Amino acid sequence: MSGGYDAADLSDKIREGDVEANIGAVLADEKPVGNIMLTAERAGLDETSPLVAMLDRTSQSDMLRRARQHGHVPSMNAATGLSESRTDATGYERLVREIKKPASQTLIKGPKGSGKTTKATDLIRELYRDLDGELAVFTNVKMRGMDDLDAVTFGEMVSELLEWNRDTSGEKVALLDEISTTLNAHANPGGDVRRTVSRFINALRKGDGGSTRLLLIGHEHDTDVAAIIREQSDLVIRADGKIDDGLIDCVTVFDGWKAYLQEDKWFAVRGLLDVPDGSPWKVPTNYFAHFELDLDAPEEQIQRGRLIEDWEQYQDGHETDGGTDTGRVSCCGVKANGDDCNSLTDHESGFCAYHREQWDGEPDERLQEAD
Template identity: 65%
Template sequence: MSSGGYDAADLADQIREGDVNASIDAVLSDQESIGNLILAAERADLEQDTSPLVQLVSRSSQTDMLRKARQKGHVPSMNAATGLSEQRIDATGYTRLINACKPAAQQILLKGQKGTGKTVAALDIGRRLHAEFDEELSIATNIKGPDEQDDVTFVETMSEMLEWVRDTPGEKLVIGDEWSTTMNAHANPGGQVRQTVSRFINALRKGKGGSTRLLVIGHEHDTDIAAILRTQSDVVIQKDGKADEGMADLATVYDGWQDYLEDDHWFKLRGLQDVPESSVWGADTNYFAHFEIDLDNPHEQIRRGRLVDHWEELQDDTDNENGESSEVVCRGVKSDGDDCNALTSHESGFCKYHRDQWDGDTDPRLEDD
């Protein structure tokens, strides 16, 4: 479809939404006299829905205009009358959305009420991005189902995801579902989970031989979404409603989190398509997605934005073979010269903040009897 058709439809929708101070019925009239009559009726508070005369004049005028447009094949006029129709959106609206999600290291947040089809929408975006990259896009996700195809990998932990990013060349996409449930569990300001999530997200977007796009499925309420998943979002997609409300195929797109907060939308989508479970891109409805934060010492395990090869060796082991706690006081020294005194169970005897002081020996306090 020509850009003129798209621009005409977009302008028509802006008029309908009140973003442009004009009468859509008068604009679509093919005769100035009829347009002026419609404006006069509007000034007299004669609404189209309640005035048969205004309704007849408007309908007759738009019908004449569309008849001439059809005969001449004038696409902008036809699209202005229909606005963002499902047919037009399939050709241009999805293209606009995919182009917004395509840039390197792009972070996209897809949010909305429970039951609005967020997971299905995310998988459809992944499917379309995969096609946009001529099927040379590797995808990792904790959603069970689409991993049946070669280019999709199923992962459920931070370490698995970072190892996948580290070891997978080329352009990549990560689709994360139910992340906020885990990441907000203990993400108090300054807390370890908050720091771990921050390091994880920033490391995730760096890849070998190509960048990683991040598509996160969030909750309805803003505070239920981890801060870094919100504030770093380059694109925010708000699912507008549920299927039983007739709104499952609708979404509003914002150019970043700040525009979302200000309700300054970028564009709207209609005609979002479903991805059936039977599809190779469909989700397994019998599986509930979850995600584990399995890195104990992200400061050591993530270096220069990548998961280190020996990250398992830097994990804390909190129990001994008998299942009893085996924590000892950190033998590290703070920058001011004072003893650390934090508890650790790592074989080094150093906590995560002073692990760099370890010379490789095993703390005798943690050796087996």
């Protein structure tokens, strides 16, 4: 009896995603058949499709026939505990459902080379499909077919993200890579990083006609992830390893940062595949993401949870005793992707705080003329 109970219990655990396996593939005695089942599942084939139904029915029938002939009760209990949802067996649909929740905030972390960015873009792709294309996407990740994805907006600054969030209606998701590097490398001139991040995350909850989900890609080491991001994360997804480890297709999901620190695993996902080369969502392997916290005075620029229309007037120490200082010029700096910055500044260099290292020491003639 105990053997039968153990098999049924294992079946339930596989069904719930607590064991990294596909129940149909497990029940298939032939490895090629099991691999085909995994591939069909990941490709999104419905379990009622002719191929999947035939493979599933054949493998179950063969296994149950042998189990009956030999009186092997554990095998029969395992088969009768079969999950009705193929994708739930791997946990992937479950993960997409969690990310889909309104205003959810998810952190993906793991070692370099574990495919964090690929996993993130694939989750966005699946979420886009799940919402029948009724999803607007903001990202600082350059995808190969971005020009063909009307739903995707590319940007590398907090102000661009918040303008997009303010002016875009409906359901939304923001995917930000290298967020740990950004938060640890910059201190906000008008305050601190924590206050800026807290305000811009709060602003994401104030969109029109729907909420904005936030998917952040962090570093492997816990100390490299800013405290505000750790505390704000509803989900932590850990990429479990690299190709050489045999874990490139596996992630572990935790219900928040505290659960992650305690190794209190919520569920596991296996069978993750790379984004196909022909997909517009594919990310070039040599791409490095960039993101800047370019708001100098978030308390004035983000009001009632939203970026104000004239937020630029509060950039780079504009305030004087006589009111707003209009003697400002566009920043001469060049962003990491080669685009001009164009943020307003009144510094003698003509560069904003984030690009002042590019200054050659000569005063900006535009400001001298304004005087």
